[in-house]
Amino acid sequence: MIATAWTILRKDLAIELRTRESVPAMALFSVSVFILFHFGSGRDTLTGDLASGVLWMTLLLATVLGVNRLFVADREQGGIDGMLLAPIDRTSIFLAKAAALLLYLLLLEVVALPAFALLLLGTSLLDALPELLAIVLLADIGLACVGALVAALAAETRARDLIVPLLLLPLVVPVVIAAGSATEPLFSTAAAPQELARWLGFLGLYDMVFLLLSVAIFDYLLED
Amino acid sequence: MYGRGLRTLSIATVIATVAAFGLIFFYAPNDADQGFIQKIFYVHVPLAIVALGGFVAGGIMAIRYLRSGDRSWDLRSYVAIHLSVILGLGVLVTGAIWAKASWGHWWVWNEPTLVSFLIIFLLYACYQPLRFSIEDPERQARYAAVFAIVAGAFVPLNFAAVRMAEAFTHPRVLSTTGGNLPGEMRLTFLISLLAMTLLFITLWKLELTAKHAREQLKRLRRKLEPAT
Numbered sequence: 001m002i003a004t005a006w007t008i009l010r011k012d013l014a015i016e017l018r019t020r021e022s023v024p025a026m027a028l029f030s031v032s033v034f035i036l037f038h039f040g041s042g043r044d045t046l047t048g049d050l051a052s053g054v055l056w057m058t059l060l061l062a063t064v065l066g067v068n069r070l071f072v073a074d075r076e077q078g079g080i081d082g083m084l085l086a087p088i089d090r091t092s093i094f095l096a097k098a099a100a101l102l103l104y105l106l107l108l109e110v111v112a113l114p115a116f117a118l119l120l121l122g123t124s125l126l127d128a129l130p131e132l133l134a135i136v137l138l139a140d141i142g143l144a145c146v147g148a149l150v151a152a153l154a155a156e157t158r159a160r161d162l163i164v165p166l167l168l169l170p171l172v173v174p175v176v177i178a179a180g181s182a183t184e185p186l187f188s189t190a191a192a193p194q195e196l197a198r199w200l201g202f203l204g205l206y207d208m209v210f211l212l213l214s215v216a217i218f219d220y221l222l223e224d
Numbered sequence: 225m226y227g228r229g230l231r232t233l234s235i236a237t238v239i240a241t242v243a244a245f246g247l248i249f250f251y252a253p254n255d256a257d258q259g260f261i262q263k264i265f266y267v268h269v270p271l272a273i274v275a276l277g278g279f280v281a282g283g284i285m286a287i288r289y290l291r292s293g294d295r296s297w298d299l300r301s302y303v304a305i306h307l308s309v310i311l312g313l314g315v316l317v318t319g320a321i322w323a324k325a326s327w328g329h330w331w332v333w334n335e336p337t338l339v340s341f342l343i344i345f346l347l348y349a350c351y352q353p354l355r356f357s358i359e360d361p362e363r364q365a366r367y368a369a370v371f372a373i374v375a376g377a378f379v380p381l382n383f384a385a386v387r388m389a390e391a392f393t394h395p396r397v398l399s400t401t402g403g404n405l406p407g408e409m410r411l412t413f414l415i416s417l418l419a420m421t422l423l424f425i426t427l428w429k430l431e432l433t434a435k436h437a438r439e440q441l442k443r444l445r446r447k448l449e450p451a452t
Contacts (some may be wrong), residue, residue, distance in 0.1 A: 149374065153367055157357040167354065167371075170347035171378060174385035181389055202388065206381060213377050217370050220290050 001095070004088045008096035013103070015073050022069045023104050026062040027111040033058040034112075034119050045122030052183035055116055056139075056176050059109065063143050063172075064165050066104045070097055070151040080155075084222060094148055094218040098211075101151075102144035109136055121187065128186035131196055138203035139179040145210040146171050152221045178202045226432040237426045240419035244412070252412040261325040266412055268318040270420035271311050272341065276379065278308030278424060279348060283376025286369035298365040301372055303431045305351050307424060312345040340386040347375055 016022055037054045038044070046054055074080045083093055113132075117125035125132075150168045154160040182199035248266045255262035285301035288294075319338050320330045333339060354371055358364040 153354065153371060156363060156367065157354060158359070159353070159357045163350070163354055163357065166350045167347070170343050170350075171374075173343050174382055177385045177389045198388070202385060206385075209377060209381060210374075213374060217290070217373055220366050220370055 001089045001092045004092040005095040005099065008083070008093060009099050012073075012096065012100040016100075016104075019073075022066050023107045025069075026065050026104065026108045029065055030058050030062045030108060030112040031115050031119075033061060034116060038120060044120075046120045046187075047122040048188035049180075049184045051121055051123075051187040052180045054120065055112075055183065056180045058116075059105075059112060060143075060169075060172060060176060062108055062112070063105060063147060064168060066101055066108070067147040067151045067168060068161060068164050070101060070148065071155040075155060080222065090219045090222050091215050093222060094152070094214055097151065098144045098148040098214070101147045102140055105140040105143060106137075109140070123187050123189060128183075131186055132183065134200060135179050135182045135196075135203070138200060138207060139175050141207045142175050142203060142210060143172060145207065145214050146175075149210070149214045149218070149221075152218065174206055175203065178206070226429060226436050230426070230429050230433060233422065233426050233429060237419070237422040240415065240422050244416040244419040247412040247415055252409050253406070258326050261322065264318055264322050264325075266416040268315065268322055269413070270417040271318065272315045272337075273417060274420045274424045275308045275311040275315055276341075276344075277421075278304050278311065279344070279379060280376050282308065283372045286372035286376075289365065289369045290373075295365060298369060299432060299435060300428075302355070302368060303428055303435070305348060305372060307427055307431065309345070309348050309351070311424070312341070312348065315341060316345060336383075336387040336389070340383045343382055343386070344375075344379055347378065351375070 034054070037046075037058070041050070041054075043050075071080070074083070113125065113136075147168065150164055150171065153167065154163040157163050178199045182196055182203075185196075244266070248263055252263065252266070254260055282301045282305035285297050285304060289297035289301060316338075319341070323332050323335070323338065324330045331338075351368065351371060355364055355368045358367055
C-alpha cells in the first residue's frame with residue numbers, strides 16, 4: 001500500500017513539477033492576501049493575535065486553492081478511471097493525495113512565512129521559529145487529511161469549486177482555533193502565558209481523528 | 225412500511241407537547257435572576273439537544289447504509305439530517321433571543337456552545353448542496369453518507385476546540401452533576417426534552433412515509449403509462 005501510494009505521489013509531483021500549477025499559485029495568492037491585509041487593516045506591522053490571525057487566515061485561503069486543484073488533472077485526463085481499474089488499495093490513493101497536499105502546504109509556507117515576516121510581522125520570526133515549525137507541521141497534517149477528503153468528496157459534484165470552500169472552511173475551524181491560539185504568544189511583544197503543549201496536543205488529536213476516519217471511509221468515495 | 229405506529233406516536237407527541245407547555249407556563253417557577261425570559265430555556269435546550277442528536281443519528285444511519293448498501297438507511301439518514309438543520313435554525317434563533325434578553329447582545333462570541341453550534345450548523349447546511357449536486361442516485365447516497373459520518377465525528381471535536389478557546393459563560397445546566405436545577409424546573413425540562421424528541425421522531429417518520437409514498441406513486445404511474 002505504501003509503495004503504491006509512493007508511486008501515485010511521484011506521479012502527482014511530476015505533474016506539478018512540469019505544469020507548476022498549484023504551488024506557485026498558492027504562494028502568489030498568499031503574498032497578495034498579505035498586501036490586502038496591509039491595506040485593509042491600515043497598519044505597517046502586526047503583532048500578537050492580529051498577526052497570528054492574518055497568517056492563519058492567509059494559509060487557509062491558500063489551502064482552499066490547493067484543494068480545488070488536487071483532483072483536477074486526474075479527472076480531466078481520466079487518471080481516476082485508470083487508478084480505479086488498477087488492482088490497488090483505494091486507501092493508497094488517499095495517502096498519496098494527502099501527502100501531495102502536505103508537501104504543497106509546506107512549500108507554500110517556505111514562501112509565505114518569510115514573506116509574512118518581511119511584509120507585516122512586527123516581531124522577529126527567527127525567535128519564534130522552532131515552536132512555529134511544530135505548530136505549522138501539525139496543522140498542515142490536519143489540513144492535508146481534511147483537504148484530500150473534501151477534494152475527493154467534491155470531485156464528482158457539479159459545483160465542486162463552490163462545494164470545496166463551503167465544506168472545508170467549517171471543518172478546519174478547530175485547526176484555526178488551535179493553531180491561531182498557539183501562535184499568538186509567539187508573535188506578541190509582551191510576555192503572554194504559554195499554552196503551547198495543550199494546543200499541540202489538540203492539533204495532534206485532530207490529525208489522528210481525521211487521518212483514521214479518512215482511511216476508514218475513503219474506499220466508499222472512489223468506487224464504481 | 226414506514227407509516228406503522230405513526231398515529232400512536234402522533235398522539236403521544238401531542239400529549240407530551242401540551243404537557244410540556246402546561247408545565248412551562250403554569251408549573252415551573254420564574255427564574256429569580258432572569259425572570260420570565262428564562263422559560264425560553266425549555267425550548268432552546270431541548271431543541272439543541274435533539275438537533276445534535278439528530279446529526280449524530282444521521283451519521284450512525286449513514287454507517288449502516290455503507291455497511292449494508294440498503295437505500296432505506298440512506299433515506300433515513302437524509303431525513304434525520306434535513307430535519308436537524310431546520311431545528312438547528314430554531315436553536316440559533318431562540319439562542320439569540322435568550323442572549324439578547326439575558327446578556328444584552330444578540331450574538332456573544334465568548335460563548336462556546338453558541339459558537340460551536342453555529343459552525344456545526346454551517347457545516348450541515350452544506351449537506352443538501354453537496355447531495356443534490358451529484359446526479360447519479362447511488363453515488364449521491366454514498367457521498368452523502370461519507371459526509372454525514374465525517375461531520376458526525378467533527379461535532380465533538382469542534383465543541384472541544386471552541387470550549388478550549390473561550391471563557392465559560394454559558395449556563396452549563398447539564399454539567400456532570402446533572403445540573404443545579406431545582407426539582408420543578410428539572411421535571412419541566414425533562415418533559416420538554418421528551419416532547420421535543422417525540423416531535424422529532426414523529427416528523428421524521430412522517431417525512432419518511434411521505435417520501436416513500438411519493439416514490440410508490442411514481443412507480444405505479446410508470447406502470448400505467450404504457451397501457452394508456
